[in-house]
Amino acid sequence: LTNPVSWLMDRMIPWRGDPGASEQALKAELVCGVSGLFGLMGGAFALLMSFDTMANPSLALVCGVSAAVHATNLVLIRRREAVAAACLAVSIEMVVLMGITAGLMHGYRSYDSGWILCAPMLAIFLLGVRKGALCSALLAVQPLVFWYLEAAELFIPSGTTAAASAVGVIVSNCALLLLVLGVGAIYERAHAGRRSFLAGTIAKLEQAHRGLATAHQQLIASEKLSSLGLLAAGVAHEINNPMAFITSNVSALNRDFEKLGGDQELHREYGEEVLPATLDGIRRVNAIVGDLRRFAQGDPETFIEYDLNHEIEAAMRMAHGKVSERRATLQVDLGRLPPIRGLPRQIMQVVMNLVVNAAHASPAGAVIRIATWSSEDEVAIKVQDSGTGMSPATIARLFEPFFTTKPIGEGTGLGLAVVHGIVAAHSGRIEVESSPGVGSVFTVWLPVAAQCLAAPSHPLTHGVSAFH
Amino acid sequence: LRYAPVMKTLLVVDDEVEIAKALRRLLRSDFKVELAHSGSEALTRLEQGPVDLVLSDFRMPGMNGAEFLSVVQERWPSIRRVMLSGFTDFTPLLSTSGEPRVCEFLRKPWDDADLVAVLIRQLNATSPATDPSPRP
Numbered sequence: 003l004t005n006p007v008s009w010l011m012d013r014m015i016p017w018r019g020d021p022g023a024s025e026q027a028l029k030a031e032l033v034c035g036v037s038g039l040f041g042l043m044g045g046a047f048a049l050l051m052s053f054d055t056m057a058n059p060s061l062a063l064v065c066g067v068s069a070a071v072h073a074t075n076l077v078l079i080r081r082r083e084a085v086a087a088a089c090l091a092v093s094i095e096m097v098v099l100m101g102i103t104a105g106l107m108h109g110y111r112s113y114d115s116g117w118i119l120c121a122p123m124l125a126i127f128l129l130g131v132r133k134g135a136l137c138s139a140l141l142a143v144q145p146l147v148f149w150y151l152e153a154a155e156l157f158i159p160s161g162t163t164a165a166a167s168a169v170g171v172i173v174s175n176c177a178l179l180l181l182v183l184g185v186g187a188i189y190e191r192a193h194a195g196r197r198s199f200l201a202g203t204i205a206k207l208e209q210a211h212r213g214l215a216t217a218h219q220q221l222i223a224s225e226k227l228s229s230l231g232l233l234a235a236g237v238a239h240e241i242n243n244p245m246a247f248i249t250s251n252v253s254a255l256n257r258d259f260e261k262l263g264g265d266q267e268l269h270r271e272y273g274e275e276v277l278p279a280t281l282d283g284i285r286r287v288n289a290i291v292g293d294l295r296r297f298a299q300g301d302p303e304t305f306i307e308y309d310l311n312h313e314i315e316a317a318m319r320m321a322h323g324k325v326s327e328r329r330a331t332l333q334v335d336l337g338r339l340p341p342i343r344g345l346p347r348q349i350m351q352v353v354m355n356l357v358v359n360a361a362h363a364s365p366a367g368a369v370i371r372i373a374t375w376s377s378e379d380e381v382a383i384k385v386q387d388s389g390t391g392m393s394p395a396t397i398a399r400l401f402e403p404f405f406t407t408k409p410i411g412e413g414t415g416l417g418l419a420v421v422h423g424i425v426a427a428h429s430g431r432i433e434v435e436s437s438p439g440v441g442s443v444f445t446v447w448l449p450v451a452a453q454c455l456a457a458p459s460h461p462l463t464h465g466v467s468a469f470h
Numbered sequence: 471l472r473y474a475p476v477m478k479t480l481l482v483v484d485d486e487v488e489i490a491k492a493l494r495r496l497l498r499s500d501f502k503v504e505l506a507h508s509g510s511e512a513l514t515r516l517e518q519g520p521v522d523l524v525l526s527d528f529r530m531p532g533m534n535g536a537e538f539l540s541v542v543q544e545r546w547p548s549i550r551r552v553m554l555s556g557f558t559d560f561t562p563l564l565s566t567s568g569e570p571r572v573c574e575f576l577r578k579p580w581d582d583a584d585l586v587a588v589l590i591r592q593l594n595a596t597s598p599a600t601d602p603s604p605r606p
Contacts, residue, residue: 184602242556246578253582254495288579 011226066227203252219398227401227422229449233401234419235298238291245291258282293416296348297423308346310381311336317353318372321361328361330368337375342450347396348424355417356385357363362408363389363442380447388441397436421446428452478503478593483512483526483538484554489578493525495556496582501589509533513541521549528555534553538572550592554578554585 005355084440124390256277262269318332320327325332353372371386392400392407399405401422406415427453438440479502484490487507494503504521506512508530515521524542528535539551551571556578573592576585 239556242578243489244488244578246556247486247488249579250492250496250582251488254492 021331025418069307088102099264106307111445142222180310184375199203223398223401226248231298231423232405234294238295238298241274241287242295245284245288249288252277252280252284257332290414290416293414293420295402296351297416297419305345307343309342310339310342310349312348314372314374314383317350320350321354321357324358325361325370328364328368330337330361330364330370333369333371335371335373338375339376339381340450342381342448343452344428344448345424349428352421352424352446353383353385355421356383356446359383359417360387360389360442362413363391365388379450381450383446383448386441386443391438391440391442392436394409397434400434401432474540474549479504479520480589481506481512481515481524483507483509483524483530483535485527489527496585497589500586509535509538511539512538512561516542516546516549523550523552525552525554525589528553536571543571548593552576552588552592554580575587599601 026292045395202377259269259273259277314334314336318334357370357372364370368388371384373382373386374386375382396407402415402417403419404412404417408415422432425446428448430446433445433447434442435445477500480497481499481504482490482493483506484493485507490505490507494505497503504515506515509526509532512524512526516524524539526535527540532536533541535553535555539553542549542551550573552574553572554576574588575593576588
């Protein structure tokens, strides 16, 4: 059964591969069984009515076998192969039954095509509503044509032998079956084409939707950073000017304080406590304002050509204290890089901030991997830790100034904001991959021939993803 | 006046009076410091007598620091030109080819020791600067 069955299935069963196939198969087999039962009843009726001919016992026998086959299928049905088996069985029944009827009853008569009543149901179940209706219409033409031919005495004229009539009917029914199969196959092919077109369109739409959703999120994130950048720039500028003379004046006061006279006790208190503490506070404010400015714009300086690996080695020396504090190890894999353009000191700060962050996130004794490599017109710096990792909520706010997960007093939340500002000013991009408990990977991509931007495009493109 | 015979003259240009005064307070022990609060005021002062170095802000009402220093470069090329600014895009100044309009940039808030060191270095440089290397 296997080969013809799969051949038939390929051409006749439109729901092949569908999850709901077994239910449809059950329905199809039900139709086959009912049609067989009708055949059996018809045979029995004919047997009772015309006991004297040999035709009716044979007809009854064939109908009985057919009914038994369908009943067995109904009981045993587990797989869609049963549908194909039933299709095959019914098709053979039709051909053989009509042949036998025609042969043994001395000529085909159009009203013997009563089986065609079952055909629409069968065709609709097997081929779907529209295809089934078309096939039924084609089948319905047969008795009409035959009826006309009989009336005109052209088809099976009186005097034709029983064998010749049988052959004629079998051949015409075979042709009709082939026609049904052919139409089914054509319909199926057209339908499959449309279905795959629809599936392709849906897949494309889904992909576009995902792309838009990601772009939308990135847009919101960069819009946020952009407006924060403007705010930071404004604040930095407004604070900077007064801080300039406050710093200078307090330094001058601290320097010249010894020369002032007055109350000795008060003099000592101011000279040893008030002024040094004030200067320390001023230094902290200036450091934060400087970071804000670097987040907002990067520092306005000329781009020069430099060796990135050299800056990374310098950054590692600078971060050494923080790294050894966590008893972490740096594993370095520096690739061959072309000289690139930019601000080496700022890039060094980028690497240092990333390494210090990695060290903070790492458990004692962990390894922090630093690698560089170059592609056609970009160089990449990767800093990877196996530390605590970040939640998607943290990743979303990563580059915002003053966003920190460290306890109050341990970090200003400006480290990655500065990284963002500097990389943006270099027309670069940052990729972040992180997963809680697994660790984080920051990859910074810098163009080899970066141009100093008149107004750094603050919406830096940064791809953020999480691996799980 | 410890070095009275060789004391160089600086002209500080800044529209923020307190900044100009703070600079004078810082520099008066080593240099002869004069103040101007706009580009045009500074040009008037330059016409009146020799100055060795101008230290100018960038963002000022009227003539900005870059425009002012261009005029200085054109009319008094031997005067050293240093810009001191808080928040500015210097790119247009740096990208000009040929002799730089500005010999050195400094950022506000400045470090007192750095500022003095830069001014001394600029005043000791005999030929017009050709190296616009950025200061950290």
